[in-house]
Amino acid sequence: MxxxxxxxxxxxxxxxxxxxxxxxxxxxxxxxxPPKMPLRLQQEQLLADAEKFSVVVPDPYFTQQQLNINAFKWGNGKNKVLITHGWGSKAADFDGLITALLTNTDLQIVALDAPACGSSDGELSNLLLFVNATKAVIAASGKPDIAIGHSFGAMTNVKALSELNVTPTLLISIAPFILLxxxxxxxxxxxxxxxxxxxxxxxxxxxxxxxxxxxYNMSDLYIFDTDLDHWLAYDEQDMMLPDVYLQDFLKEHPSIKTKNYSGAGHERIIKSAALTNDVAEQVRVALADK
Known part of the structure; x- marks a missing residue:
């Protein structure tokens, strides 16, 4: 910071x-x-327990070099969960959610540190780098059955999955970016x-x-069919992303299911115990119906 x-x-x-x-x-x-925050003790332990791998993506925008992008796997289940963090965040910031999801032995969880975030290379970043890094991680780890994205990561998931022509069983967007x-x-x-x-x-x-x-307008980027199981969590008091943008987007896509976590905050929402429980339940139900 x-x-x-x-x-x-x-x-x-x-x-x-x-x-x-x-x-x-x-x-x-x-x-x-994207600002960087140091790891906390429990986050260090979470990463220590992960299977680590890396992918390489070109950066034609800032360094004109190849960037090493670090990613992490937990669990050996048959159903893959991709987690994509937001701007100035990192994979380990989902420590509470990842820990909760790991109680489901049917899951393998994959998360990455996007370019210039966490432990990955780079100092400056943008949506195109986020998207290309996410696509590279999917290519290395397999298509996700469930994709979870927070903030900038939610827009990244929509763009990356669309470009790969991948439709997950469940898409979860948490406080998504709408208008870049x-x-x-x-x-x-x-x-x-x-x-x-x-x-x-x-x-x-x-x-x-x-x-x-x-x-980079979510309404234009979003090309999924109405039968996609898409669950969206938000806070109508979000000081980072005006709720009016989100509501306009939702009016265009009424098939998306939503839940309001009023007062949770844009960054802190992923730490919410209520949200963690609800995401775990959404995952359980989606896979039960698969």
Whole structure:
């Protein structure tokens, strides 16, 4: 978190003295640096108990190098569960949920540290790197029967599974990202970046990637049939992702089942005992009906 705070301070200092055309060099780290938090003792133990493997993905966006992406397996069950974390998070942040799911001996659980997150290579990241890393982990470990994603990881799962033409038995989305560009704008506005400098950054994004960040809209990315068993957990008080975005998405996809964990918080929701119990039950029922 210390580095992210320094990035924000540098942006705020530059805002007061720079031409908007000169801001992009600082805005890329502001948008693309995922903060890292150290492992807690129980998380270290969880990873020590895992079977570790790694995949390699190219990074044409920041380092122009190959990145080693670390992933983890627990259990030997016939049904695979993929867990994809959110921005600035890591596989071990699902320690409570993974521990709960491991009581089901029919499961094998796979989780990864996305590029620039946890123990994996990289310092800057983006959705494309998250998606490519997730696809590589699926290729190495097998197609998931159940896919669980939190926040940025929920959007990652939707994009990665769609590109692989994989439809899981159960998709679980926890506090999912809905509109990526709006999140960029929110972060830049919070740092005091002018509308002109923001627009310059969005145009630079399009120039680099050949696509506008507005393309990453969950409503457009979501191409699953209505018969997909999709369960979505959210907090209508989520301060990170405005509930209005989620409700608009749900109106377009009424087949998605939802549960509101009011007051759980965007980051803390994955630590909720109530959510952990509900996810375990959703998994049990989905596999019983398989």
């Amino acid at each position: 210390k580095k992210l705070k320094q990035i924000i301070q540098d942006v705020k200092a530059r805002v007061a003295q720079s031409n908007p055309d000169e801001m992009n060099d600082l805005l890329w780290p502001l948008i693309c640096y 560009q709006e999140n960029f704008i929110k972060n830049m506005t919070a740092a005091g970046v002018s509308p002109m400098a923001q627009q310059n950054f969005l145009e630079d994004f399009k120039a680099r990637y050949g696509i506008c960040p507005s393309y």
